[in-house]
Amino acid sequence: MDLLANLNPAQRLAVTSTEGPVMVMAGAGSGKTKVLTTRISYIIKELGIIPSKILAVTFTNKAAKEMKDRISSMLDINTSFMWVSTFHSFCARVLRMEIEAMPPYTKRFVIIDEEDSLKLVKDILKECELEYKPKEIKHLISKNKNFKNFSIKDPRLLDVFLLVNKKYEDRCKEENLLDFDDLIIKTIELFEKNPKILEYYQNQFEYILVDEFQDTNALQYDLMAMLAKKHKNLFVVGDDFQSIYSFRGAKIENINKFQEDYKDYKLILLEENYRSTTQILNLANNIIIKNPNQIKKVMFSNKKEGPLPKYYRAMSSYDETVFVINKILEGIRKGKDYKDFAIMYRANSISRSFEDQLVKNKIPYTIYGGLSFFARAEIKDMTAYLRLLVHKDDDYSFKRVINMPKRKIGAKILDSLNMIASEKGLPLYDAIEYYTGSGIGASNLKEFKKVLDDIREKMEDLPLPLILKELVDKTGYEEEIKKDEDTYLDRMDNIKEFSSVLKETEEEYEGITHFEMLENLLFDLSLRSEHDDSKSDESVRLTTFHQAKGLEFDTVFMVAMEESIFPGLNVESNQDMEEERRICYVGITRAKNELYLTNAENRMRFGTTEYMVPSRFIGEMDKELYQNVSRGAKTKSPVNQGYSIAKAKFTVKKEEPKEAPSVSYSIGDKINHKAFGDGLVVAVSGTTITVAFKAPFGVKQLNGNHPSIRKI
DNA sequence: CGCACTAGACTTTTT
DNA sequence: GTCTAGTGCG
Numbered sequence: 001m002d003l004l005a006n007l008n009p010a011q012r013l014a015v016t017s018t019e020g021p022v023m024v025m026a027g028a029g030s031g032k033t034k035v036l037t038t039r040i041s042y043i044i045k046e047l048g049i050i051p052s053k054i055l056a057v058t059f060t061n062k063a064a065k066e067m068k069d070r071i072s073s074m075l076d077i078n079t080s081f082m083w084v085s086t087f088h089s090f091c092a093r094v095l096r097m098e099i100e101a102m103p104p105y106t107k108r109f110v111i112i113d114e115e116d117s118l119k120l121v122k123d124i125l126k127e128c129e130l131e132y133k134p135k136e137i138k139h140l141i142s143k144n145k146n147f148k149n150f151s152i153k154d155p156r157l158l159d160v161f162l163l164v165n166k167k168y169e170d171r172c173k174e175e176n177l178l179d180f181d182d183l184i185i186k187t188i189e190l191f192e193k194n195p196k197i198l199e200y201y202q203n204q205f206e207y208i209l210v211d212e213f214q215d216t217n218a219l220q221y222d223l224m225a226m227l228a229k230k231h232k233n234l235f236v237v238g239d240d241f242q243s244i245y246s247f248r249g250a251k252i253e254n255i256n257k258f259q260e261d262y263k264d265y266k267l268i269l270l271e272e273n274y275r276s277t278t279q280i281l282n283l284a285n286n287i288i289i290k291n292p293n294q295i296k297k298v299m300f301s302n303k304k305e306g307p308l309p310k311y312y313r314a315m316s317s318y319d320e321t322v323f324v325i326n327k328i329l330e331g332i333r334k335g336k337d338y339k340d341f342a343i344m345y346r347a348n349s350i351s352r353s354f355e356d357q358l359v360k361n362k363i364p365y366t367i368y369g370g371l372s373f374f375a376r377a378e379i380k381d382m383t384a385y386l387r388l389l390v391h392k393d394d395d396y397s398f399k400r401v402i403n404m405p406k407r408k409i410g411a412k413i414l415d416s417l418n419m420i421a422s423e424k425g426l427p428l429y430d431a432i433e434y435y436t437g438s439g440i441g442a443s444n445l446k447e448f449k450k451v452l453d454d455i456r457e458k459m460e461d462l463p464l465p466l467i468l469k470e471l472v473d474k475t476g477y478e479e480e481i482k483k484d485e486d487t488y489l490d491r492m493d494n495i496k497e498f499s500s501v502l503k504e505t506e507e508e509y510e511g512i513t514h515f516e517m518l519e520n521l522l523f524d525l526s527l528r529s530e531h532d533d534s535k536s537d538e539s540v541r542l543t544t545f546h547q548a549k550g551l552e553f554d555t556v557f558m559v560a561m562e563e564s565i566f567p568g569l570n571v572e573s574n575q576d577m578e579e580e581r582r583i584c585y586v587g588i589t590r591a592k593n594e595l596y597l598t599n600a601e602n603r604m605r606f607g608t609t610e611y612m613v614p615s616r617f618i619g620e621m622d623k624e625l626y627q628n629v630s631r632g633a634k635t636k637s638p639v640n641q642g643y644s645i646a647k648a649k650f651t652v653k654k655e656e657p658k659e660a661p662s663v664s665y666s667i668g669d670k671i672n673h674k675a676f677g678d679g680l681v682v683a684v685s686g687t688t689i690t691v692a693f694k695a696p697f698g699v700k701q702l703n704g705n706h707p708s709i710r711k712i
Numbered sequence: 713c714g715c716a717c718t719a720g721a722c723t724t725t726t727t
Numbered sequence: 728g729t730c731t732a733g734t735g736c737g
Contacts, residue, residue, distance in 0.1 A: 059727075063726085086726080087727075113727085114727090180727050212726080244724075527727060528727095547725090549726080550726090568724085569723085571723095579724095583724080604728070607728045
């Protein structure tokens with residue numbers, strides 16, 4: 001099969017420009033994943049490079065998995081061993097092999113998630129009798145790791161930070177723990193301190209590919225730059241319009257940095273959109289050009305025509321949900337599936353009113369958010385049990401489960417256990433043997449060890465799911481969670497789900513011992529999130545704009561488009577506002593065929609009903625690009641009014657009075673310019689038209705009456 | 713140690 | 728308004 005057969009010229013160029021630094025600006029729906037996977041396949045098949053010499057990093061497990069799946073179907077090879085992974089699991093994999101070059105860490109290190117890490121901070125604050133908010137300090141610790149120019153002004157806070165930060169590091173070293181940030185940092189540190197190791201990996205990775213480049217932070221950039229230093233075959237794909245994670249340290253500036261660091265880089269723009277209708281793209285282009293600082297490209301639709309996006313301003317948030325649900329039911333009647341619909345919002349709190357209404361109408365829905373599967377308490381408990389089963393010296397896991405279920409093992413017993421452990425140089429688990437106290441706690445302690453020892457003994461004879469079952473039964477875990485009737489069934493469901501993960505693991509790793517299977521599985525379990533997408537197969541999706549990135553739906557509802565929600569209240573700078581606008585762009589570009597923008601005049605917030613002003617983003621959109629279907633819309637348009645709420649620090653440019661241009665243009669028109677070639681009209685204001693030209697010209701504001709322009 | 717009450721949050725969070 | 732985490736008392 002010809003790999004390049006189904007690619008457009010720009011995509012083909014991106015696939016075949018294998019040597020040297022390349023940056024691809026890939027707009028929404030432009031076939032970015034296709035380019036990435038085809039490029040990898042091309043390097044393997046056409047250049048004859050062995051797969052393990054290629055490194056591809058993404059941000060989500062889902063993206064990594066999708067890439068692997070696509071490559072394996074393109075080339076019919078086993079991709080499970082390939083270096084296609086998230087930044088974090090790439091680092092975990094390297095560290096697993098190399099971390100012992102940085103004692104006292106050992107290759108059995110445990111990756112702790114946000115919750116564990118926060119708990120560690122809490123413990124430290126308590127120990128030091130400091131009355132600070134754990135979340136705040138945790139945030140500082142993380143910021144210090146991720147932001148290079150990090151500083152704290154308040155000297156008291158600085159002292160606290162320095163102390164807690166030090167203790168945090170010490171504790172991590174003591175207990176062999178790495179948090180998410182550490183994975184990246186320690187890998188960089190490893191490479192900096194051990195040039196030989198770095199050199200090994202530089203040689204290893206002849207070709208490096210980075211997905212979602214606009215979301216990389218300074219450290220991730222450095223890490224990739226380090227690795228690419230030898231071969232310089234660094235290929236980055238991103239979309240500056242979809243940079244919406246700056247609060248997580250993502251640096252849109254990395255795009256400029258790349259251009260400066262690799263002067264001979266090749267820039268490729270993917271501007272053809274295969275996802276959305278012209279009408280939806282027009283709206284998307286129309287909103288994103290309001291960001292003055294990042295006009296680089298505009299998406300050209302390749303697809304069919306569709307209905308105009310619709311705007312509905314409801315009387316109340318209830319009314320808004322009814323509108324949305326009715327549109328969904330209407331669509332279903334026309335033959336659409338539940339999974340064709342997505343309700344998107346800026347903040348999770350908006351989902352509730354929609355959930356209620358969906359339940360009432362018996363519409364199946366899935367909502368992502370809250371805890372990911374592997375972050376749930378019962379899953380983390382089971383994971384800790386399994387860890388303790390394979391590694392008796394995992395004191396961290398020991399402490400997690402020793403009183404789960406409750407075994408009446410209090411501080412006293414734990415203290416003396418600690419004593420014994422440090423005296424004899426044993427892990428806490430083995431110290432139980434030498435514990436001599438009596439009482440209910442003491443006998444529970446012995447029982448705890450006996451149960452685990454028993455299970456460990458017959459581990460190789462039991463299928464993995466049965467090992468889990470034994471744990472749930474024999475430790476008394478199920479009985480414990482039964483006490484809370486409300487959550488019992490949910491939790492057992494989750495454990496069953498986990499059981500099927502174990503089953504999959506067993507099938508995946510045939511031919512090794514159960515012990516080794518568990519060891520492999522447990523290693524980076526904390527880096528996994530939702531493992532299963534099948535639930536959402538037949539349901540309406542409720543999601544934040546952030547979580548929707550990378551997804552597409554036939555019909556999208558962007559709801560609660562109200563000032564103070566979207567854009568939110570905490571928008572302080574122009575940069576922040578531009579990011580909000582990009583979020584809006586991401587939302588719009590999720591839609592393939594139909595798009596609804598809705599908001600409500602009255603919404604319950606913080607206990608009271610508030611009057612809500614329509615989002616400025618609605619006002620910024622040219623009116624002919626959407627249809628206002630609000631009640632009474634014809635007589636009085638509620639949009640395009642000025643914004644006067646006190647909190648709004650930004651004023652939208654007042655529309656200049658429109659004079660009729662002698663040649664009239666409308667958005668979506670294709671024009672030709674003598675100097676810039678063919679372009680697409682993305683906005684019209686009086687005689688001034690805003691036109692997007694193909695690279696390298698970009699978006700320009702022009703006088704529509706100028707003789708060098710003609711309609712085509 | 714466990715439950716009941718209260719204070720605080722109420723933006724996004726790929727790992 | 729409503730959920731959660733944390734505390735304080737029995």
